Amino acid sequence: MRGLEKAKAESEELRDKKIKEKKVYLMKIAPIIYSWNALVSAYGLIGKISESENLPSIDDIEIIKYTLKKGKCIVCGHTISEETRIRLSKNLEQLEKAGEFAKLKSRIERKYLSFVEEIKALQGKLQSLNEEIRVLDKSISMYANEINKITDILRRYGNDEIRRLAEILPKYQSQRDNAIKTIGALEDKIKGYQKQLNDLEEALMEQLKKEEELKKLSRYIEFTQKLLKRTKEAKLSLKEDIRQKLEEKTENEFFSLMWKKDFFEKVSLDEDFDVHVYNFLGMDVVGELSGGERKVLTIAFALALHDVAGSKSPLVIDRPLTNISGELPTKKVIEMLSQIANEKQIIVFLTPNEANDEMRKLLVKDASNILTVSNKDGTNATLTSTQEV
Amino acid sequence: MAKLLLQVEECKKEKFDIISEKLFEGKIKGQEVFLLAAAYGYKYKKRLPLTGKKADLSRKEYLRDSDWALISAIVYSTVETKEELKSLDSDKILSVIEEYANGGIDILFSEYENTSESQMFFEKFEADLLKMAREILGKMEGQ
Numbered sequence: 215m216r217g218l219e220k221a222k223a224e225s226e227e228l229r230d231k232k233i234k235e236k237k238v239y240l241m242k243i244a245p246i247i248y249s250w251n252a253l254v255s256a257y258g259l260i261g262k263i264s265e266s267e268n269l270p271s272i273d274d275i276e277i278i279k280y281t282l283k284k285g286k287c288i289v290c291g292h293t294i295s296e297e298t299r300i301r302l303s304k305n306l307e308q309l310e311k312a313g314e315f316a317k318l319k320s321r322i323e324r325k326y327l328s329f330v331e332e333i334k335a336l337q338g339k340l341q342s343l344n345e346e347i348r349v350l351d352k353s354i355s356m357y358a359n360e361i362n363k364i365t366d367i368l369r370r371y372g373n374d375e376i377r378r379l380a381e382i383l384p385k386y387q388s389q390r391d392n393a394i395k396t397i398g399a400l401e402d403k404i405k406g407y408q409k410q411l412n413d414l415e416e417a418l419m420e421q422l423k424k425e426e427e428l429k430k431l432s433r434y435i436e437f438t439q440k441l442l443k444r445t446k447e448a449k450l451s452l453k454e455d456i457r458q459k460l461e462e463k464t465e466n467e468f469f470s471l472m473w474k475k476d477f478f479e480k481v482s483l484d485e486d487f488d489v490h491v492y493n494f495l496g497m498d499v500v501g502e503l504s505g506g507e508r509k510v511l512t513i514a515f516a517l518a519l520h521d522v523a524g525s526k527s528p529l530v531i532d533r534p535l536t537n538i539s540g541e542l543p544t545k546k547v548i549e550m551l552s553q554i555a556n557e558k559q560i561i562v563f564l565t566p567n568e569a570n571d572e573m574r575k576l577l578v579k580d581a582s583n584i585l586t587v588s589n590k591d592g593t594n595a596t597l598t599s600t601q602e603v
Numbered sequence: 604m605a606k607l608l609l610q611v612e613e614c615k616k617e618k619f620d621i622i623s624e625k626l627f628e629g630k631i632k633g634q635e636v637f638l639l640a641a642a643y644g645y646k647y648k649k650r651l652p653l654t655g656k657k658a659d660l661s662r663k664e665y666l667r668d669s670d671w672a673l674i675s676a677i678v679y680s681t682v683e684t685k686e687e688l689k690s691l692d693s694d695k696i697l698s699v700i701e702e703y704a705n706g707g708i709d710i711l712f713s714e715y716e717n718t719s720e721s722q723m724f725f726e727k728f729e730a731d732l733l734k735m736a737r738e739i740l741g742k743m744e745g746q
C-alpha cells in the first residue's frame with residue numbers, strides 16, 4: 215500500500231512538472247503566433263526596402279569590416295587594391311548610416327525562419343507533452359484504483375485488529391528506520407571510542423615500557439651507588455690497613471736504626487700519611503729533628519714503604535749523608551745501611567767528599583761492591599770497581 | 604538619454620506580477636510576461652499610451668534577439684511610410700511596445716480572472732494557439 219502511494223506521488227510530481235513545462239512552452243510560443251501577421255508584414259516590407267535601396271545585410275557589414283581590417287578578401291584571400299579599399303570604406307559608411315534599422319532588419323531576417331520552424335513544431339511538441347501527461351495521468355489513476363481496492367478489502371474484512379496493525383505499521387517502520395540510523399551513529403561512535411582506546415593502550419604500553427626502563431635504570435643506579443659505597447669503604451679500609459702497616463713498619467725501622475732510643479717514644483702516620491715523631495714527653499718533634507735523625511726517619515719510612523708495597527727491587531738511596539754532621543750520626547747511618555743490606559739489596563750514591571777515606575773504611579767493611587764514577591777529562595765518564603766481594 | 608528599462612503603469616504592475624507568480628508559478632520572468640502582454644495587445648489591437656506614474660519591470664538588456672525581432676515586427680506594422688520605418692530607433696520601438704503591453708495586460712489578466720482555475724485558462728490558451736498555428740501553416744502551404 216505504501217509502495218503504491220509512493221509511486222502515485224512520484225507520478226503526480228512528474229505530471230505536475232510536465233504541465234509546468236507545457237505552460238512555459240505555450241507562454242514562449244504565444245508571442246510568435248500572436249505577432250505572426252506583424253512578422254510577415256515586416257519581413258516583406260524590409261525585403262522591399264532592401265531591394266529598392268540596395269541595403270546590404272548586417273553580415274555584409276561584418277565582412278566589409280573584416281576585409282578592411284586584414285586588407286585581404288575573406289573569400290579568396292587576395293590582397294585588396296587601394297581602389298577596392300576606398301570603395302569598401304564608402305560602402306561601410308553608408309551601411310553605418312543605416313544605423314539601427316539595419317540591425318533590427320537583420321534580427322527579423324535571421325529570426326523569421328526559426329519562428330516558422332517553431333510554429334511547425336508546435337503541434338508535434340504539444341502532442342508529445344500531452345501524451346506524456348496522459349500516460350502519467352493513467353498511471354496515477356491506476357495507482358489510485360489499486361489503493362482504493364486495498365482500502366476496500368480492508369474495510370470489507372472489517373477486522374479491527376488488521377486496521378489497528380495497518381495503522382501502527384508505519385509507526386514501527388519509522389521507528390525501525392530511526393533505530394537503524396541510531397545504530398549507524400552508535401557504530402560510528404564505537405569506532406571512534408575504539409580508536410581512542412587503542413591510542414590510550416598504545417600510550418599506556420609506551421609509558422609502562424618507559425617506567426620499566428626507569429626501574430631498571432633506578433636499580434642500576436642503586437647498585438652503582440652501593441658499589442661505590444663499598445668501594446669507598448674498601449678503599450678507606452685498605453688505606454687504613456696500609457697506614458697501620460706503614461706506621462708500624464716505619465716505627466720499627468726508625469727505632470731499630472735510631473741511636474737515641476730513649477728520647478723518642480713513638481712514630482705515627484696520620485690519615486694523610488704525614489709522619490709524626492713523638493718524644494718521651496708525648497710532644498710531636500718531627501719539625502725539630504736533626505739532619506741525621508731526619509735522614510733516619512726518611513730511610514725508615516722508605517723501607518717501610520718498600521716493604522709494605524711488596525717490592526723486590528733494590529732500594530736506591532741517593533746521598534744518604536746529606537745534611538748529616540758529626541761522626542756519630544754518620545757512623546750510625548752507615549751502620550744502619552749495613553743493617554738494611556742484610557735484608558735487601560741497597561744501592562747508595564755518595565759524592566767524592568762524602569766518600570772520603572774515613573768513609574771508605576766504613577764502607578769497605580759492609581759494602582759488597584764499591585764503584586767509582588770518574589770524569590777526569592771532562593767528557594767521558596769511567597766506572598771503576600774498587601771492591602768486589 | 605537612451606531608454607534602459609521596460610516600464611509599465613504602476614497601477615498595472617501587480618497584474619504583471621500575478622501573471623508571473625500565480626499563472627506561471629514563477630517559471631517566467633518580468634520581461635517574458637511583458638512580451639506576452641504586448642503580443643496580446645497586438646492580437647487584440649489594443650494599444651494604450653501609458654498614463655500616470657510608471658514602474659520599472661525589467662532591464663532592456665534582458666531582451667533577447669528573438670524578442671527584439673518580435674517587438675520590432677509589431678512596431679513596423681504600425682508605420683505607414685518607408686521614412687517613418689527607417690527613422691525608428693530602439694527607444695521609439697520600446698515606447699510603442701510599452702503601449703501594446705499596457706493594453707494587452709488588461710486582456711490577459713481579465714482572461715486569467717475569468718477562469719476559475721488556471722487549468723481552464725491553459726486549455727483555452729492551448730486551443731487558441733493550436734488553431735492559430737494551423738491557420739498560419741495553412742496560409743504558408745497556400746502560398
